[in-house]
Amino acid sequence: MTLCKTYRKIIHVDMDAFYASVEQLDNPELRGKAIAVGGGGERGVVSAASYQAREFGVRSAMSGVIARKNCPHLIFVKPRFERYKEISKKIRNIFYEYTDLVEPLSLDEAYLDVTENKKGNPSASLIAKEIRKRIFDELHLNASAGISSSKFIAKIASDINKPNGQKTIPPEEIISFLEELPIKKFYGIGKVTAAKMYNLGIFKGSDLKSKSEAFLTQHFKSSGAHYYKIVRGLHNSPVKPNRVRKSVAAEHTFNTNLTSEIFMLEQLERISEELEQRLQKAKVSGKTITLKIKYSDFKTQTRSKTLAYFxxxxxxxxxxxxxxxxxxxxxxxxxLLGISVTNLNIHSKSKSEKPIDIQYKFEF
Known part of the structure; x- marks a missing residue:
């Protein structure tokens, strides 16, 4: 008897322009317009942009000044994180109707392992389609999805048919898919790393695959071994439903640069109070306290101290x-000044990963 190899079935669900879409949902006057969630002032930063704004080159993490220059008619909206959390919770509740193996990455995206699911549906693609339809029908928001046998590929796939689409990469197509994928599309490879790879003649997956592990380690240090594996489809990290929180932080960007330590202390006291509230809400304490300082030239400095107690x-x-x-x-x-607390009093017992035992035929 020939045994078929079994794979996980992973869905990556990513909400489309989530913050901006929620604002357009709640305010009909904003629908169909170029909006940016964030600050539009000299110190403001774009947290999210509607697709209408993206057509003019407005992107998240862009300064408000540049965003307004790219799109003069851009409408800035103040973020309402409590509202985003409220909607995110409703989306997550939909996920839990299909599987308990949900790993949130942020308010607007998550991994789902539907290898064995509550609906008894062997098709991960159909489950993703059903979830996206329910999000639209119940919350009036669009979501995109990527489906594959690993988190890494599912994450990449969810971006292919955005917005309001999905893409399935079955196991037998992963290697060919990665070989043709532009290197800048690999999840985890940013602009700086991509530029370095271009200089080494690496433009797509097949170029990366042609390099030895020693070569990649020489040029990218510890990340080299990771790149060597992912381009060969060797990424088997399971969906982790209980993600351990590693830090709690609070920071503030100022409208006017601070040059006096007296003013800095005033702000740090306020940030300390905000951080205390966040720690209390999260019901955690920590031993390591880090001060973050960002200067007017955007250089960042951190200073830390570990205490003997939480x-x-x-x-x-x-x-x-x-x-x-x-x-x-x-x-x-x-x-900018910020304070973070790490080395938290959260203890998690690591569970050994069990092999997947699936009796039905693999179907995407």
Missing amino acids: VKEKVILFDTVKELLYQEKVLNSVR
């Missing part, structure tokens, strides 16, 4: 960052 109180947070601030001289004017 803390979440504002007074201790503030006293510690005050010490870190005076640890060495602040170089020049400051545009």
Whole structure:
């Protein structure tokens, strides 16, 4: 008897222009218009842009000044994260009707393992289509999806037919798909790494695959081994439904650069208070406190201290960052200050990954 190899069935669901779409949903006057969620001032940054704005080159993480220059008629909307969280929770509840193996990446995207699902449906593609339809019917928002046998490929696939589409990459097509994929489309390869690869003659997956592991390690250090594996379809990380929180942070970008340590301390005290509230809400404490300083030339500096005990109180947070601030001289004017707490008192028991035992034929 010949045994068929079995694979996971992974769906990556990614909401289309989520923050901007929620704003257009709640405010009919914004529908069909170029909008950006974020700040439009000199210090503002775009958190999300509608597809109408993207046609003019407006992108997330772009400064508000450049965004308005690219799109003079752009409408800026203040973010409402509580509303986004509310909608995200409803979307996630839909996911849980199909599987408990849901790994959220953010408010607007998640991995789902539907290898064995609550609907008994052997087709991951049909499940993805049904989920997207339910999100639209119940919440009036569009979602895209990628379907494959690994998180890595599903993530890439979800971007192919955006917006409001889906793409399935079955196991037998993964290698050929990766060989033809432009290197800039590989998940995890950003602009800087892509530019470096171009200089090495690596423009698509087949070029990357032609390089030895030693060559890639020489040029990309520890990431080289990762690149060597992913282009060969060797990415088997399971969907992790219980993601362990690693940090809690709060930061603020200022409308006017701070040049006085007195003003910086005033802001750090406010940030410490906000961070205390976030730690209390998350019901966690931490030992390592990090001060983040971003200067007017956009250079970033961090200073950390690990305490002998877990803390979440504002007074201790503030006293510690005050010490870190005076640890060495602040170089020049400051545009952003932030505080993060890591080394949290969260303990998770790692579970050994069990082999998948599927009796039915693999079907996407």
